[in-house]
Amino acid sequence: MAENGIGARSLRKEDARFLRGSGNYVDDINRPGQAYATFVRSPHAHARIEKIDTSRAAEASGVVGVFTGDDLAADGVGGLICGWMVTDRNGENMKAPPHPALAQGKVNYVGDHVAIVIANTLAEARDAAELVEVDYGVLPANVDTDKADADGTPQIHDDIPGNMSYDWELGDAAAVDEAIESAAHVTTLEIVNNRLIPNAIEPRSAIGEYDPASDAFTLYTTSQNPHVARLVLSAFCAIAPEHKLRVVAPDVGGGFGSKIFIYAEETVCTWASKKVGCPVKWTADRSESFVSDAHGRDHVTKAELALDSDGKFTALRVSTKASMGAYLSTFASCVPTYLYGTLLAGQYTTPAIYCNVKALFTNTAPVDAYRGAGRPEATYLLERLVEVAARETGTDPAELRKKNFIPPDAFPYTTPVVLAYDSGSYEAVLDKACDIADYRGFAERREEANTRGKLRGIGFSSYIEACGIAPSAAVGSLGAGVGLWEGAQVRFNPTGSVTVFTGSHAHGQGHETTFAQVVADKLGVDFENVEVVHGDTDKGPFGMGTYGSRSIAVGGSAIISACDKLIEKGKKIAAHALEASESDIEYDGGTFSVAGTDRSMSMGEIAFAAYVPHNYPEGLEPGFEESAFYDPVNFTFPAGTQICEVEVDPDTGEVEIIKFSAVDDVGTVINPMIVEGQVHGGVTQGIGQALLENGVYDGDTGQLVSGSYNDYTMPRADDVPTYDVEMYETPCPHNPLGVKGCGEVGAIAAPPAVINAITDALSTEDIDMPATPERVWQALAQA
Amino acid sequence: MDMTGEYTIPAPREKIWEALNDAEVLKASVPGCETLEKVSDTEFRATVMSKVGPVRAKFNGRVTLSDIDPPNGYTISGEGQGGAAGFAKGGAKVSLTSENGGTVLRYEANASVGGKMAQIGSRVVEGVAKKTADDFFATFVEQVAPSGETAEKAAAAPAEAPVEAAPAAESGIPTWAWAVGLLVIVGIGLVVFS
Numbered sequence: 001m002a003e004n005g006i007g008a009r010s011l012r013k014e015d016a017r018f019l020r021g022s023g024n025y026v027d028d029i030n031r032p033g034q035a036y037a038t039f040v041r042s043p044h045a046h047a048r049i050e051k052i053d054t055s056r057a058a059e060a061s062g063v064v065g066v067f068t069g070d071d072l073a074a075d076g077v078g079g080l081i082c083g084w085m086v087t088d089r090n091g092e093n094m095k096a097p098p099h100p101a102l103a104q105g106k107v108n109y110v111g112d113h114v115a116i117v118i119a120n121t122l123a124e125a126r127d128a129a130e131l132v133e134v135d136y137g138v139l140p141a142n143v144d145t146d147k148a149d150a151d152g153t154p155q156i157h158d159d160i161p162g163n164m165s166y167d168w169e170l171g172d173a174a175a176v177d178e179a180i181e182s183a184a185h186v187t188t189l190e191i192v193n194n195r196l197i198p199n200a201i202e203p204r205s206a207i208g209e210y211d212p213a214s215d216a217f218t219l220y221t222t223s224q225n226p227h228v229a230r231l232v233l234s235a236f237c238a239i240a241p242e243h244k245l246r247v248v249a250p251d252v253g254g255g256f257g258s259k260i261f262i263y264a265e266e267t268v269c270t271w272a273s274k275k276v277g278c279p280v281k282w283t284a285d286r287s288e289s290f291v292s293d294a295h296g297r298d299h300v301t302k303a304e305l306a307l308d309s310d311g312k313f314t315a316l317r318v319s320t321k322a323s324m325g326a327y328l329s330t331f332a333s334c335v336p337t338y339l340y341g342t343l344l345a346g347q348y349t350t351p352a353i354y355c356n357v358k359a360l361f362t363n364t365a366p367v368d369a370y371r372g373a374g375r376p377e378a379t380y381l382l383e384r385l386v387e388v389a390a391r392e393t394g395t396d397p398a399e400l401r402k403k404n405f406i407p408p409d410a411f412p413y414t415t416p417v418v419l420a421y422d423s424g425s426y427e428a429v430l431d432k433a434c435d436i437a438d439y440r441g442f443a444e445r446r447e448e449a450n451t452r453g454k455l456r457g458i459g460f461s462s463y464i465e466a467c468g469i470a471p472s473a474a475v476g477s478l479g480a481g482v483g484l485w486e487g488a489q490v491r492f493n494p495t496g497s498v499t500v501f502t503g504s505h506a507h508g509q510g511h512e513t514t515f516a517q518v519v520a521d522k523l524g525v526d527f528e529n530v531e532v533v534h535g536d537t538d539k540g541p542f543g544m545g546t547y548g549s550r551s552i553a554v555g556g557s558a559i560i561s562a563c564d565k566l567i568e569k570g571k572k573i574a575a576h577a578l579e580a581s582e583s584d585i586e587y588d589g590g591t592f593s594v595a596g597t598d599r600s601m602s603m604g605e606i607a608f609a610a611y612v613p614h615n616y617p618e619g620l621e622p623g624f625e626e627s628a629f630y631d632p633v634n635f636t637f638p639a640g641t642q643i644c645e646v647e648v649d650p651d652t653g654e655v656e657i658i659k660f661s662a663v664d665d666v667g668t669v670i671n672p673m674i675v676e677g678q679v680h681g682g683v684t685q686g687i688g689q690a691l692l693e694n695g696v697y698d699g700d701t702g703q704l705v706s707g708s709y710n711d712y713t714m715p716r717a718d719d720v721p722t723y724d725v726e727m728y729e730t731p732c733p734h735n736p737l738g739v740k741g742c743g744e745v746g747a748i749a750a751p752p753a754v755i756n757a758i759t760d761a762l763s764t765e766d767i768d769m770p771a772t773p774e775r776v777w778q779a780l781a782q783a
Numbered sequence: 784m785d786m787t788g789e790y791t792i793p794a795p796r797e798k799i800w801e802a803l804n805d806a807e808v809l810k811a812s813v814p815g816c817e818t819l820e821k822v823s824d825t826e827f828r829a830t831v832m833s834k835v836g837p838v839r840a841k842f843n844g845r846v847t848l849s850d851i852d853p854p855n856g857y858t859i860s861g862e863g864q865g866g867a868a869g870f871a872k873g874g875a876k877v878s879l880t881s882e883n884g885g886t887v888l889r890y891e892a893n894a895s896v897g898g899k900m901a902q903i904g905s906r907v908v909e910g911v912a913k914k915t916a917d918d919f920f921a922t923f924v925e926q927v928a929p930s931g932e933t934a935e936k937a938a939a940a941p942a943e944a945p946v947e948a949a950p951a952a953e954s955g956i957p958t959w960a961w962a963v964g965l966l967v968i969v970g971i972g973l974v975v976f977s
Binding site for chain 1: 866897
């Protein structure tokens with residue numbers, strides 16, 4: 001292993017600026033002459049806009065512009081879109097209501113955008129926003145996911161009866177019905193997957209700027225995928241043609257999915273910058289983030305798992321209601337369908353699976369992908385079911401899982417829900433996790449805890465996820481409006497350093513380090529001499545961005561493809577210089593040599609020769625840079641087992657996580673330190689969902705009542721233990737690095753591990769996330 | 784949100800009545816009250832500047848009265864707009880009774896808040912509203928029955944003289960009614976800043 005090559009615990013290049021406070025985030029950027037925007041937002045969950053009077057605001061001190069939905073419509077600015085068409089079980093397209101960037105005639109959730117007020121200072125903009133008079137005709141609100149399609153529930157969109165976007169299904173219903181009817185045992189569970197609010201540490205921010213000289217716009221924005229933002233703003237919102245719109249997403253402080261989407265604020269700021277003739281800057285405050293970032297999860301599900309008399313799973317039937325919020329966000333429709341239903345086989349050989357999902361509109365903030373996106377919902381459901389089935393049948397939960405695992409020799413394995421798993425070592429991973437967790441010693445620890453009056457429990461989660469999103473043809477056949485390949489360009493500079501442009505985007509993942517490790521390893525150049533550039537549509541090739549744990553698997557593979565092209569070209573240059581046949585040139589770790597001789601050239605010499613082509617192959621282009629686009633042939637399938645051990649105080653209901661053990665198979669590991677960091681972060685978010693976080697709207701008024709850190713509880717250091725994280729590497733067989741992706745595993749795996757541990761401690765299955773002390777105490781009182 | 788309250792004021796009803804008709808007393812008692820304006824016999828407007836911690840907002844409150852049964856009680860409904868801070872609206876049944884020489888005011892209120900107020904303050908709305916009400920009465924009682932006139936003295940005072948049930952007919956709505964309504968609204972409105 002090279003010093004900073006693949007597998008090295010290289011320290012993160014980006015930390016030098018982040019830890020010194022010299023990162024460059026959107027809010028750090030100030031453009032000459034910029035004005036400041038504030039948005040007038042609906043205080044009501046559901047209301048007609050009877051009248052908007054902006055005249056007093058427009059006359060207020062420092063105000064340079066006040067605009068409403070009518071102004072956007074007059075300029076032909078298109079609404080926000082959903083980029084994935086789901087076809088429902090009747091063959092009809094999903095129903096996607098108009099989603100104007102500023103409301104037209106009606107507001108549909110608290111925080112919905114009503115007007116933008118732009119002024120010379122932020123204070124003036126905020127003061128003037130107070131003067132925008134809006135008369136609302138308040139309508140009854142619909143915020144309960146489970147009741148959103150019930151008779152009498154207020155209908156949000158005129159043409160969408162029952163608030164149903166689509167009624168989708170996957171799998172063989174008849175086979176499942178039959179298997180459940182003839183099963184030796186059926187485990188049934190009704191669960192809620194709680195709504196989460198992303199809370200990236202950096203709030204969303206945008207600066208729109210119009211340059212009359214070039215008749216072009218620049219948008220600085222907190223985006224995980226600046227090229228996709230440019231595409232949508234150009235093709236659908238009609239802000240400007242793509243070649244007249246540059247999108248820059250500089251340092252971005254966390255996204256977790258919430259910064260994939262194209263939002264109203266960046267759309268309006270960009271459009272308005274031309275209207276008011278100066279750059280327009282907006283940065284969310286924390287309260288705005290709570291109400292206006294796309295939320296995650298929010299499922300209500302009933303599921304049945306059938307077992308035969310040997311404990312083999314014979315069928316799974318799932319019925320889910322998924323809240324979409326008030327509108328369909330950019331990728332909302334694929335989350336509870338192709339990122340959820342397709343994962344319901346888990347690591348198991350269950351032969352028959354049927355899943356029905358009703359996607360419903362509610363008067364709440366739009367719901368879209370949030371770390372894991374669909375896969376945490378599938379894993380939570382399945383892993384709780386398996387644990388309950390083990391308890392009901394008196395089987396050890398580890399043994400029940402092993403009995404049903406897909407064996408290592410069964411790959412590639414096609415599940416009854418579409419996916420073709422490429423590789424996996426499920427039993428070996430589980431055994432390793434049991435060792436780390438000292439599963440055998442648990443009974444003794446439980447007894448000891450009893451002597452102290454504490455209830456101890458242990459819970460498993462053997463998860464799988466589909467990452468490395470995604471083969472373009474496959475997702476296209478399922479309704480995606482885009483291809484999900486990735487672009488890269490690797491450019492040698494004449495003196496031998498390398499600049500790598502990637503379409504992936506880093507917002508905490510450490511790509512500047514891991515991608516540099518990959519390139520250093522592949523091209524034999526110094527890690528320090530590799531610079532990774534991303535986040536600017538004016539630099540490098542088009543890219544699809546970062547989400548779905550796709551960056552190393554797809555973006556990294558694109559970089560490898562570009563490196564391969566450079567090596568091929570290098571062989572031609574070396575063959576000429578070394579007076580050998582190209583077929584005799586061997587390449588290894590940055591050195592081109594003539595087979596069987598000691599004649600060789602270094603990569604640096606080759607690059608120099610390409611830029612100073614005095615002695616150069618005839619007909620070969622000078623220069624040493626290559627672009628590549630990589631479209632994966634399959635998803636990747638990270639999998640693992642995480643085990644949580646808790647102690648519950650029966651007097652207070654407080655849950656303490658004593659030990660959390662994770663063995664994750666994310667394929668080849670580029671940088672173990674960064675992978676462990678990703679697992680730590682994901683597990684912490686998963687524990688947050690399991691114990692603390694809950695996005696709650698008041699059932700009567702539709703107000704978001706957990707909209708600050710008073711009520712929405714983020715996990716803190718003292719809520720989590722020191723994790724025991726280990727890897728088990730089964731390389732992915734279909735991408736050049738053997739990588740699978742690691743960004744989401746913790747958030748996917750942890751919630752059921754935690755809840756299974758708690759239900760084990762309490763001896764009741766009747767508890768939903770978040771398992772707050774109050775809920776735990778009540779569950780104990782009712783058990 | 785539902786809340787109930789009960790305050791015993793150690794003074795006979797006629798004395799309370801006088802004070803409740805004194806706009807200066809009321810303005811002084813409602814925390815942050817800037818204006819009190821009678822719009823009609825059943826509607827009043829008030830502007831209240833609220834400040835808790837670093838945040839200030841001006842609430843414009845509108846209070847409407849119905850079921851007026853002087854001096855026994857009435858139903859009140861109201862709404863306060865706090866701009867970007869959101870809104871508060873609600874209703875209350877309020878009653879006044881003479882007991883032990885003093886006067887007992889009771890209310891049963893229901894209220895809801897919206898926008899930023901709900902987002903930030905739902906959990907503490909009740910506590911803050913209650914505290915605001917307590918602050919109002921502390922100030923008000925101090926003016927009606929200054930320290931030294933203790934509750935015991937009030938209790939020992941002769942039973943109050945019968946109070947004429949005429950004010951509604953003679954002078955429109957009793958001032959106490961909308962003052963209490965205003966205080967309920969203000970109490971709710973304050974929540975946003977906690």
